[in-house]
Each structure stands twice: as structure tokens, then as C-alpha cells.
Amino acid sequence: MSQSEHVYSDDEIRARLAGPLEHWYLEDGWLRRKYKTESWKGTLMVVATIGHLAEAAWHHPDLTVSYAFVIVKLKTHTAKGITDKDFALARKIEEVVQWQPGREGGPLEGTPSDDQRFRYIKYDAPKDASQS
Template identity: 70%
Template sequence: MSETVYTPAEVEARLAAELPRWRFEDGWIRRTYRTSSWKGTLMVINTVGHLAEAAWHHPDLTASYAWVEVRLMNHHAKGITDKDFSLAKKIEEVVQWQPGKEDGGLEGTPQKDLRFAYVKYDDAE
């Protein structure tokens, strides 16, 4: 099965339109998620791992105490394809989900109490 590999200009345009917090660098689309602690870092890594395994499309990850960098490139196609954009969107949706901002019974983690906070949400920066 042949997959369309996007040109750098096409990648940049799609990121700007669809995933503005992601960047294109060294042939990968990348996103760094800030966390509040090692616990939060592990939660992000496990979330990305679950989504990647379910999608059967696997990113490269780099992590430290309070951040995780996710890098996507279609290894088989040797470039950025629709698979990369689709998985990036799902990762973004799940990692940035804040149940306390929705109607419903889920309140979300207390962000001001560092014992419980884990992701540093973009809109809180």
C-alpha cells in the first residue's frame, strides 16, 4: 500500500491549520508536553503508548522529569503522511482533555495542588 508523503511546505501548512502547537523539524512532526512531575510524565507516555498501539503507528518519545517530546514520522514511507497527522490529533485531543471544563460529572484534577496536577494545559500557560 502506497502512502502519500507530504512535502515540507505541505506539512507546515497542515500543522498551522490543524495542529498549531506541533512543529516540523528534522523530518518529524513534534510536540513537547509539559508536566508537573515525573508522575505526569509517565501518564503522558502511557497515554501516547496506548493510542499509538491502538493505531498501529508508533512515535519516538524523549522524556525527562517534567516533559515529554513526541515525534512522529511514518518510518515505512520515510516521511510525514496522513497517519502522522491522525495520530497527532488523537494524542492532542486526549492529553489536552480537561473534563472540568465540560458539562458533566467529571471535575478533573486539581491543578493548583501539585500532589494531583499532572499536565500543564496549554490554556493555563
């Protein structure tokens, strides 16, 4: 870090979590997100994906890993708070982990969700979507 980075206030952070980061939240000075998985296989796939993205970005989250979930915690340690780096990595993680190609209408059909043998992550519906 060659220059000081802007550390966002709690109110600024909450405002920036709207939209694509709506499933992320602020707790104890960290940006956090819990990804629910279908099994250990899904958990390992999520962890490996986050690991790749974090290493490529050279910005490393703290992870809590369990059989059916992964909790991601982001903070810029050198700035002692939440900075643009944290929001950028959170957006990239969200984009990749929650990607559902079958919903895009392109040639990639996506993982079958109607067969438990293939499901690996529990995708989130938008928070404002009506519950069924």
C-alpha cells in the first residue's frame, strides 16, 4: 500500500452493500458472507474458487469452512478497516460463486439442480424476491 486507502464508515459500508452485495453484511468490522453448500464437495469447490480469486487479487480473506457452508470475512488489514479492495473482491467472489449459466440463455446449461448427485451450492434468491 503506497498511499493511505479510504476506510469506509459503517454507514457507508451498509449503503454499498445494496444491490449485487445484498447477501453480504457488516459484523465486527468485517464484510461477511455465508455460502451454503450441499455437501463437503460443494464446500471445497467454493473454497478453491475463493482461494483462486483472492490469490489473483493479492487480497486474502479469512474463511470458516464446514461441511455445508463457507463463511468469508474481508477486511484490509493494512488500512485497519473496509476499503475498496474488500468491495471489489466481494463483488468478484459473488459474481463467480453465484454464477448460474443456465439462467443466461447461452450455450452453457449449468449444473442440474433437480438431481442431488450434481447439486453443490444453494443459490440465493434476491432478498426482495417473493418467498414461495
